[in-house]
Amino acid sequence: MNTAYDIIGAILILIGSIFLFLGGLGIFRMPDVYNRLQAGTKATTLGGMSTILGIGFLMVEDYWGWLVKAIIIVIFIAFSNPISSHALARAMYKRKHYPLIMSKDENMDAYREVADKNQNKEETI
Amino acid sequence: MVGTPVLLIAIPLLAAFVIPLVGMIWKELVRIIPGLVLAYMMVLSVTLLHYVSVHGTIVETIAGWSPPWGINLVFSPLTGLLASIMTILGFLVWMYSYRFKRNVDFEPAKKYFIFLMMLVASAVGMVITGDIFNMFVFIEIMGISAYTLTAFYTGRNSAEAAFKYLMMGGLASSLLLIAIAIIYSQLGTLNMADIASKISTMNPGYKITALVFFITAIGIEAEMFPLNGWAPDAYSEAPGPVGAAFAGITVKAGIYVIIRIVFTLFDVPGAYDFLLVIGLITLIVAETTALRQERLKRMLAYSSIGQMGLVVVAFGIGTVEGAYAALFLMLNHAIIKPLLFFSGSYLVFNSKEKRICEVNGLGKYMPFTSVLFALGAFAIVGLPPFAGFWSKLSVLTAAANEGLLLIISLILIVSVIEIVYYFRVVNRIFFLKYDKSTSVVPHRPRFNAVITMVTLAILILVIGFYPDAVTGLLHNASQDLMNTPEYIQNVLHGGQSLIR
Amino acid sequence: MKELTFNVKFSRFLLNWLFLMVVWVAFTTSFSSQELVVGLVVTMIISLLSISMFTCCTPAILCPRRIFFMIWYLFVFIGALIMSNLDVARRVLTPSLPINPGIVKIKTKLTTNFSKMVLANSITLTPGTLTVDIVDDTLYIHWIDVKTTNPEEAFKEIAEQFEKILLKIF
């Protein structure tokens, strides 16, 4: 606990690991797959980002590369995690696996509407 | 000089990478280049064998690191003899199958020749390498080529035979890795000569564990009982020339690895007796099973397994004479069994079931092929004027010198069984009446097939009438095998490093 | 897709190259000349091969105003992320699991695919929402605590703060 970097790093690591734990707990406790995705994605994304950045701050005085590499890992995580959870949600949805609790009937309509439109338009690259 | 031993491996690999490119230019090159490469390998190995028998063993290092550290290739009289047999046979198989599957599409033909070439190259690599893990890599190359060649026909059964082979082969490679792990953890080296020189310091318990794993793993490749479940299916479902290549090339490489491990790497005293017992069991079980087979190719496959059992018995005698006899047997088997496969697959060419009873009376309509088949059959059971006689005789003398009478009597009994089932086929061919209702239609062999079969027949007759042509080589090789200190000396402390 | 003119292609290539070069330096974490030379060659080859891959943006995205909004967006986003995590923590740690999930749809005014992706990712990472599907300009969102099912109100609730900024960037 010498410099400001160390303190920032330590705080970030602690926060991050707590959120990682909460992510695990969330997917354990939540009742159905969408809610699990909610808890899992958000908590682990922030937790992972914060932990990795924390390590980067801890070692930045040693070599600046630690922080840069930590940032690039964080960017990868920040882009890839929501995409994968979106893909999973959409996949479960296409398999007609609906949430346990539906609040209103209109939402069911919204659901079916999407389920019918699963054909995508052609898009070239 | 034509080249160095490493070119035996490097050139086929280079050609395998080149073939997809030249296939885009002219399709016929896909067939021709493997032939050229195999011919080059044949010339190179024979030249090197001649050089080696005059000047002594060649030890080729790779990447400039001397043996305990780098990988090395050992081209001694023994390995050179085996490599020469394999490359000659590989060239003959290529010649036999040159027009093979002409009518199907371009893709499988390209792949067939690549795999055939890699099969030969990896078998040669297994024989001449001096490093255990490198051997493992070559075994895997050989395995993948063999699985694919087995599944070459798109029929029902070929994929199943290939899967069976793959399952056994996968287990074999896993066990081999465990054995390598144990050896490395004890001795800290992977070089065979280095292992052989340090093996006496190893704890006997680990030694036996590693040996058991090794023999189990290689036993699968070398078709030892009870691990040979894959072999008859693979032989009978693969195309004819591939069956010949299996009998002549892959099994030989497997046997070589077993004897190299037992004779050179390990100094476990009971290993020879173990080889003797397992060889005898393989011999008896395989020959009695062959008696009951109804399909020609399966019968040939079981006969091949039995011959390999006999080879292992001869090695298990444990003397120089025994090794001489075993090498003689391997040489003869590598010549005779392909002839049987080639002519046999012509005899039942159009048949779907390929049963033995379908060959009735074909001797009248296909005299040439039938005569060659009969010649092969006489040779392999050991009738006097042919090649097989001398090898069987030398096995019996070697056993007699050691006083192993039980083994002699067993070998004689098994020979009688062999005579029974081969003569049954020959009898059907020549002395029964042709049945018009069977699906077998007499036809003439193609020109390249004729050349191949005649070459093999001439070799059989030459060795039969004039065995001194090969005895010198075989004596050199057997002495080289039994002389472990010289092997270590050659590899680790110079010897003849490189020729160019 | 219509044929791109050379200018558009070239400007995209430059942007791609710049982006990949930044990534390369981040990978190697070194400014030595050998690394930079190899990096220039490699990133040039890759950006030539993937000229239409990276994004539909042109170098105009690098003007200062947009960069300012990007940074602002980043701050807004991080704030929302922290809020969402606190929200998740509250829900997970409460024994009775206070959830009322459902699916609502909202409409966005964004046009390009890339900006829609950024919006959808932001929505996924903000409190109690998860993008399930996207069809043209309609986003279907799983909401852990449905307050309203009206698209406009839901839009105000969920996505307005992001879209405002994204419209200025793209």
Place this chain on the structure above:
Amino acid sequence: MIYIIYIALGFMILGLFFASFRFIKGPTAGDRMVALDTLTTILVAGLVVLAYIFQRFIYLDVALVYAVLGFIGVIVIARYLEGAL
């Protein structure tokens, strides 16, 4: 400082435990994939922390590759579940 790292590792282990429990229990394939996704992210963070413990900068490459490839592994199975594969 090292105690903070140890506490963080402890929390991660708890998170891994719950995620793997969900992996074994999860009634649908989607639940298992959620668990796999969570496991991947926690393990990436764990690898970075371990790189700090070992004090080797080059180990961060492994975490980077791990993050990218875990994502693609999830996408593969998501596409299969979607019925597109």
Place this chain on the structure above:
Amino acid sequence: MKKFLVLLILAVLGYYMYDALYGIGIGIPRFTDGVKDFYLDKTVSQLHVANTVTSIVVNFRGFDTLGEVTVLFLAVTALGSILYKKRHDVGTRSILFSSSSIVRSGSKLLFPAIVLLGAYVFIHGHLTPGGGFQGGTIIATGFLLMLLAYENFKVSHTVLSFVESFAGILFVVIGLFGFMNGGTFLQNFLPEGALNNLFSGGVIGIIYVMVGFKVATELTGLIYTILHEKD
């Protein structure tokens, strides 16, 4: 019944293996005259390569790597041969529809970065963990991502096999160049450079880049072949 027999055999085997392996002693330096110390020494002093695993894989045991690349090549060829059907048209892709536009845009954004990551891994094979195999696999995985996201993404088969053959040929030819100046197969013939520079290790880096190209194209071809497989 059969299961119990198998379990019994496995229990005996497991006990035996555990007993045998436990005595080996893990974590302590075991042998003094092994090859390990020589490798660790020569890697720095003679080859100037930082990553000892790379120097072993490419130089000391480079022949293994040649064989290994061949195994992959043969596996890809075998896949095409085994799954070959007697019809001339190539089958349709087994991907029915493309994924949502979020995944598509995301993979479009990430694809160059993933390929760059793969290139980074195999260019720095002698400095950091990783090398040709890993880098090639990462690039192939990037292609896999694009193939999954877009149902009409195409990879030119001719280009793939061209690059693959060319990389393989170069590997062997570089190996044969080792015969220059009285050397042996795969011997280094370039200047070594200084430790921990990018241009160091002589021929090792070049060979690993070749391996990277070869593995990338082979695995991409494998994925492409198997994605076309559809009943």
Place this chain on the structure above:
Amino acid sequence: MDDNLLKILEIGVLSTSVLMILIGLYAVLTKRSLIKIVIGLSIIDGGIHLLLITLGYLKRGTAPIFSPGYEHAADKMVDPVPQALVLTAIVIGFAVTAVALSLIIRLYRHHHTLEIDEIKTLKW
């Protein structure tokens, strides 16, 4: 980290690798689905790779990479040879798995089942 804890680590890793090999062997020997057999083979491979790496492990060792700051740490480095071997073995295992799975696809084309008992038309 004292030596007793490292002892636990050794025992744990060793028994894990042996157990993985045994579990894989069990799957290969008793399971009747072909894909399960291939999964079993890949589990065996994983166990063997773990075993090899474990045999090369050194207490308080570090990776055999002479990166900046570690130029003179050769005596602390773990054994690089098993790592190189495992690198080769992993790729080879993948190749064999790919071939096996393509054979399975072809078997399914003819038999429309993956049960090993129903496929067996050839005798063992």
Place this chain on the structure above:
Amino acid sequence: MIYLILILFLLVLIIGSAIYAVVQRDLLYAVIATGVISLVLTAVFYILQAPDVALTEAAIGVALTTIIFIITIRNTVRYESDNDKKNKIKKL
């Protein structure tokens, strides 16, 4: 100490996933379990100071092995025996 617990937990996770992959009758779940095995095996290799091997295992085991298994399942059957197929056809 906590480091040791982490390692032991990862090892238990490997064995658990291996048993799960062998016992589970739904082949898709078995394939996902093999993915978990190679994922965790990567971390174990990393802890055993073998980053090269960890990288290879991650690269090959996570995505590529999964895709070839998945394609095989997609082209053949998803359940281990036909009975399972009938029982589970309604489930996901």
